[in-house]
Amino acid sequence: MHETSLGGTLRDYLSGEEIDETTFEEFRQLLARLLVEEKGYPKNLLKAKVPLQYCVEDKEFERVIDFVLYDKQNRPVFLVMFCAGDVATFERETVCAARLIDGGPVPYALVTDTMDATLLDVRTGDEVARGMNAVPDYARLMKMVEAAEIKPLTEEQREKQTRVFHTYCGFVCGDHCECSLPPMPDFPLKK
Template sequence: MHETSLGGTIRDYLTGEEIDETTFEEFRQALARFMVEEKGYPKERLKAKLPLTYCVEDEEFERPIDLVLYDENDKPIFLVIFCAGEVGTFERETVCAARLIEGGPVPFAVVSDSMDASLLDTRTGELIGKSMQAIPDYEALMEMVNEAEIQPLTDEQRDKQTRVFHTYCGFIYGTCCSESCSLPPMPERVKGSE
């Protein structure tokens, strides 16, 4: 299922601005509200729909990341991806995004459908918590981040993660669901993807 416009606007919880109402936007808004009001995340450090831009065989692609938390030095430290489907099937894509995001890798990430969630250690790719309550509160997350050992990706690692990410975004979950879909055609399959 693709995200599509519903033709209206809603007020963004994080910025207060009017934004397009889409099939997924109410869920994104609920996740942002949950993180701020129940988990204590500073609203001003959360950014929504941040584009993750990457290249595959000299062609540029972009995938929006639903929520990214930045520290006081404007470094990304945590990201959240909303999924419309079985949360577990989006874990690997989420880990790749966390490793590839500009300024990253970020040490921890969450994928959620707003009712269930997987908390992931992005260095190892391991699932470290399951359920919405597994999402750490802000203070606990900061302790986790301070103890995490994150290294920048090598060029080889970045290339591999990019190809895996592109495969998940474009071919596994991004294939068109109907002839009326407004998304552009998918790119050719990337050779060498794992």
């Protein structure tokens, strides 16, 4: 399912600015409130709709990451992706995004549809926790981040992750793809 405009605007929880109302924006706003009000994430360190730009075969692409949490030195430490569909379907894409984000990789990432969630260890790609209780509070997350072993990707690793990420983005009809099929050819019907 694509994110589409609903023709209106709403006030963004994090920035306070008027933004386009879309089919997914209400869910993003709920996630932002959950992270800040219930989980204690500092509003000023949480950025929404962070572009992840990448290149495949000399073509530029961009995928918007729903939320990235930065530390006080402006380094990304946590990534949250909203999905419309089975959360497990988006886990690998989320891990790839967390490895490729500018300034990353980040140690942990979360994928959620706001009813279910998976917390992922980005280094291993393994599930750390599942369910909406898997969303760590800020203090716990910072302890996890501090203890995490994270290394920058080599060029070869980055190339491989980019290709996998691009494939998943296209598979689930991310922002870079067209989801239109060519018209079916006319075939005479047999009687």
